[in-house]
Amino acid sequence: MELILKRYAQLIIDVQLKLTEGDSLSINTEATTMQFARLLARQACLTTRQSVTIVETNHGKVVQAYPIEPEEKEIFRPPVHTTVMCHIFDLDTNPYRNAGDLSLVVGEVTAIAKFGHLSDPVILDRRIAVPWANVPYPGIRWASELLGKAVNEDRMWHLFSMLYRLDDGWNVSYWEEQGNLLEYRKNALNKIGHSRVTCVSDGWQLEVALAQNTRWAGGRTTLASRRYFSPMLPVQGLHAPLDSFSAQGTFSASRPFYVLGSEVTGAWFTVKDGRVIDWQAETGKEALSAFFNIDEGARHVGEISLADNDTIESRYIEKSIHPHFAKEITTTITFGGFSLDTLTTQANDEDILTSKLCESLVRLEIPVGDSHLSVTLQADDGQTHDVMFEGVHTL
Template sequence: MENLLTQYARLVIEVQLKLREGDSLSINSEASTLTFARLLAQKAALATRQTVTIVHTNHGKVVDAIPIEPIEKEIFRPPVQGAVMCHIVDLDEHPYLTPTDLNTAAEEVTTLGKYGLLADPVFLDRRIAVPWANIPYPGPRWALQLLGTQASEEDMWRLFTTLYRIEDEHGFRFWEEQGNLLAYRKQKLNERGRCRIRLVGDLWEIGATMAKDTLWAGGRQTLPSQRSFFSSLPVQAIHAALDGKSAKGTFTSSRPFYVLGQVVKGARFTVEDGLVTEYAAQTGKEALTALFSVDENAKRVSEISLADHDTVESHYLEKSIHPHFAREMTSTIVLGGFSLDNLTTQQYEGDIEESALCSSLVRVAVPVGDSHLSVTLHSEDGSESSVMEEGIFTEEGLV
């Protein structure tokens, strides 16, 4: 296992954050992940030749700051070039199927946050301008949710190694190539400008228009300084923000997903003018009802995310149990708050309203990707192109 953790630390340093000499890295970690945080900090200090600071937290509150020094004496270190941040996410801290009082959940922000249902805070004047990343760390509770009660620690690490491609050097090249592929897809889709997107599944169909002055996002991120990084891994999806009043049709979940500690299975939604007007589910409808009661926009269709159906993530993550993986697992339709990385020129609250973006305290990604999914784009110039068939991107449709 020690070798796997060392490989994972290398992946974070060399591929995800792309650390270089002079970077000042800060690592946020709870007590449960401090051992890995120390390993990551030690390897990062060798790469940056600067002090790496571990910010030890307890339920988000700072407990201590632990400096990890590089080998060189301070006089021989390079000048500090800038800040880099990361947060180690303990996958076992997620409550999964822990029951909660659905009657009060909608009124408690801490409960919504605990289940990963809070939307991004809309701070348009405080967007992060430095490389940053969320670094998941696996545990037995996470593995048992996916692999069943007979799963061993060896099974857990085999799954995690597969997802992150850290078994050999090819995995490092894979994520760079994947970043290039998603960058190409974003470029081609953004060249089409604002489109109406039509998704057709097994006995359902829905259409929606991209929000004004937004772009497709996802995959590798690039700062104004042209420095690139991955804020999370794995990456498979690209996503578009929607005009919050434009969606119309029906859609059905293609695999189970979790809401407030309950499994939602076989969910079907009817949408008019961007808002869910009817919904049903084989299981978990009460949890959806509780989530939708948070505010008037919790039932609004805000985003479409597209990911190939034939990926490792799609095959191994058969149910959406942790929000970190929800968008990368398969194609999704998001209800609730929008993603800030789709924005372009928006600087004020009025700009958000002008683009008809959905502002809600909460958001939930509903998986819809499977071998029946097809996606068509209708451009403002009247042209039409198929970009996904049988759940797979059609690269010729992007040309």
């Protein structure tokens, strides 16, 4: 396990944060992941030749902060040139299968946040302009939801290692190549420009327009300085916001997912003028109803994410247990709020309204990708582009 942890730390350093000499890294962690934070800090010092600050928090409040120093004396260290941040979080802190009283849960923002349903706050002048990363740390509770109650640490780490390709020394090059592939696809999608999306699968069809003056995002993020980084791994999906009043048709979930701690299976949705008007589910319908009643925007189709269905993520994460992985498992359609990284020229609330973006407090990714899914884009110039066939990208 020690080798796997070192490979994971180096993956964060080399691929996610792209650390270089002189970077000043701050690691945010809670007590349960402190040991890995120290390992990451020690390895980061070897790259940055600068001190790394570990900030310990407890439910979001700072407990203490202290530096991990490199071997070089301060006089021999390179000058600090870039601030870099990462947040390590324990996958076991998510309250799986623990909905409680739904009427109480939906009335508290902090409770909704625990289930990972909060949207990005729409603060247009406070976008992060430094490299950053969200770093999950696996736990038995998380693994047991995917592998069964008899799971042990060996099986947990085997699953996590497969997802992050940590079983050999080629994980860094794999994720670099994956970043290049997603960058190519993202550029190709953005070159098509504003378009209408048609999703067709076994027994359903949904048509929806992309939001005006927005872009496809996901994969790597590039700063104004041309430095790029990966805010999260694994990465498979590219997402775009939708005109939240344009969706028409029906769609069904291709696999189970979680809403407010309840597992939903066999879900089916009917959408008119961007708003869900009917929904059914074999299990979990009450949780869906509670989610849709949080605010008006929760009922609107706000975003789409395209991800290949034939991947390790798709095969081994059979249901979207933790929101960190939701958009990377397979193609998803999102109810509620949009992602801020898809904005372009929007500078105020009026611009958000003009683009017809959904400003709901909450968001929920519904997995729809399978071997039957086809996705086409019809651009404003009338050209039709096939982007997915049988659940796999054609770009």
